[in-house]
Amino acid sequence: MTDKAFQDFYPDEFAHCYGCGRLNEAGLQIKSYWDGEESVCRYTPEPFFTGGFPGYFYGGLISSLIDCHSAATASAAKLRADGFALGEKPLSRFVTASLKIDFLKPTPMGKIIDLRSRVLEIKSRKIIVSTTLSAEDEIRAKGEAIMVQLPENR
Amino acid sequence: MTDKAFQDFYPDEFAHCYGCGRLNEAGLQIKSYWDGEESVCRYTPEPFFTGGFPGYFYGGLISSLIDCHSAATASAAKLRADGFALGEKPLSRFVTASLKIDFLKPTPMGKIIDLRSRVLEIKSRKIIVSTTLSAEDEIRAKGEAIMVQLPENR
Numbered sequence: 001m002t003d004k005a006f007q008d009f010y011p012d013e014f015a016h017c018y019g020c021g022r023l024n025e026a027g028l029q030i031k032s033y034w035d036g037e038e039s040v041c042r043y044t045p046e047p048f049f050t051g052g053f054p055g056y057f058y059g060g061l062i063s064s065l066i067d068c069h070s071a072a073t074a075s076a077a078k079l080r081a082d083g084f085a086l087g088e089k090p091l092s093r094f095v096t097a098s099l100k101i102d103f104l105k106p107t108p109m110g111k112i113i114d115l116r117s118r119v120l121e122i123k124s125r126k127i128i129v130s131t132t133l134s135a136e137d138e139i140r141a142k143g144e145a146i147m148v149q150l151p152e153n154r
Numbered sequence: 155m156t157d158k159a160f161q162d163f164y165p166d167e168f169a170h171c172y173g174c175g176r177l178n179e180a181g182l183q184i185k186s187y188w189d190g191e192e193s194v195c196r197y198t199p200e201p202f203f204t205g206g207f208p209g210y211f212y213g214g215l216i217s218s219l220i221d222c223h224s225a226a227t228a229s230a231a232k233l234r235a236d237g238f239a240l241g242e243k244p245l246s247r248f249v250t251a252s253l254k255i256d257f258l259k260p261t262p263m264g265k266i267i268d269l270r271s272r273v274l275e276i277k278s279r280k281i282i283v284s285t286t287l288s289a290e291d292e293i294r295a296k297g298e299a300i301m302v303q304l305p306e307n308r
Contacts, residue, residue, distance in 0.1 A: 016204045018212040026202035048180035050170045052225075052247055058172040059221050059250045064214025071206075071213075093206055096213045100254045 005031035006039070006072040009086060014093040014150075019068035030065060032072040032115075034086075039073040041065070041115040050109060057107035057140075065115055066131045066143035067099055073117040074127040074147035081122050094127065094147040107133065107140040125149040159185035160193070160226040163240060168247040168304075173222035184219060186226040186269075188240075193227040195219070195269040204263060211261035211294075219269055220285045220297035221253055227271040228281040228301035235276050248281065248301035261287065261294040279303040 007020045007030070018027040032041045043065060051058045074094040076086065107113070117131040131143040161174045161184070172181040186195045197219060205212045228248040230240065261267070271285040285297040 010206070014206040016208045017206045018203045019214045021204075021206065024202060024204065048178060049172045050175075050178065052164070052168040052171045052175065052249070054170045058218075059225075059253070060173045060214065060218025063217035063221065063253060063255075064212075067213050067217065095206070096255075096257050098254070098256050099213070099217060100252070101217075101250075102252050103250050 004086065005033055006076045006086070006091065007031055009091045010075070010093060011090045017068060019064050020072060028064075028068075030068055032069050032076070034076065035116075037118065039069065039076065039117045041069045043113045043115070044111070045109065045113065047109065051106075055109055057109060059103060062103065062107060062133055062141050063099065063101050063143075065113065066101060066133060066141070067096055067145060069115045069117055070099075070129040070131055070143065070145035071096060071147055073119065073129050074145075074149075077119045077122060077127060078149060092152065093150045095150060096145055097126075097148045098146040099143065100145075101141055101143045103141050105138065105140045107135050111135040120144075158240065159187055160230045160240070160245065161185055163245045164229070164247060165244045171222060173218050174226060182218075182222075184222055186223050186230070188230065189270075191272065193223065193230065193271045195223045197267045197269070198265070199263065199267065201263065205260075209263055211263060213257060216257065216261060216287055216295050217253065217255050217297075219267065220255060220287060220295070221250055221299060223269045224253075224271055224283040224285055224297065224299035225250060225301055227273065227283050228299075228303075231273045231276060231281060231283075232303060246306065247304045249304060250299055251280075251302045252300040253297065254299075255295055255297045257295050259292065259294045261289050265289045274298075
């Protein structure tokens with residue numbers, strides 16, 4: 001067992017992402033964890049990440065959070081499917097092949113954002129991840145990402 | 155005629171977006187222009203916007219650029235479809251209903267990013283915009299956005 005996040009197990013060379021890299025000091029450094037079959041990530045945005053009008057979230061950040069959390073979920077799901085617990089070996093790194101976001105309602109600033117993902121399919125190096133983004137207990141956006149595992153020895 | 159960008163004509167109340175708002179001092183302040191039937195936006199990212207490994211772009215930023223440029227393109231296309239030139243009246247503001255991004259190749263850092271959009275459909279308040287994101291003359295990502303016009307008097 002570990003209380004570390006998925007992203008804490010990325011090899012150093014893959015830990016530079018602006019959204020989720022623990023080595024990117026200017027970045028968002030989001031953190032994802034298992035909660036049963038779902039993965040969760042909680043995040044409160046900096047006040048400058050507004051959308052077109054103040055008080056609401058910038059759509060690009062919604063896409064970014066869903067993207068990074070989906071990638072981490074794919075990595076952790078692959079590790080689990082291979083029979084390992086977090087920390088037993090470094091995570092594989094997945095990159096996004098395709099990302100689809102449906103924006104359902106505006107997302108208010110100043111609230112905790114709750115991301116929850118489920119793995120829909122694991123097929124060799126491809127994993128499909130479905131995500132909801134909520135604030136104040138209402139789903140504000142939904143995402144589906146097709147993630148592809150990078151080769152281990154490049 | 156004007157050499158101002160689409161985003162320079164957003165009403166002040168809609169000009170706070172982190173990606174494209176001229177009033178967001180911490181933001182990216184991207185700028186979009188007509189080039190015939192296409193709209194273009196050129197952007198060079200700050201060095202901290204790396205993806206998982208250094209030297210390549212953060213996927214979230216690719217989604218963000220396509221999203222903001224598509225929204226501005228929808229606004230400018232609506233104005234043109236209504237028979238006005240840029241500057242003759244304030245732009246309507248469009249928000250994203252749905253965004254689909256296909257990531258085709260890694261996008262290198264330190265290069266000029268070239269976004270080009272075309273309007274696929276204008277139907278009442280809904281506009282569908284198709285976008286390519288290129289670097290070094292190669293398409294790195296493609297996007298399709300369904301944009302919806304905000305009511306003028308809310």
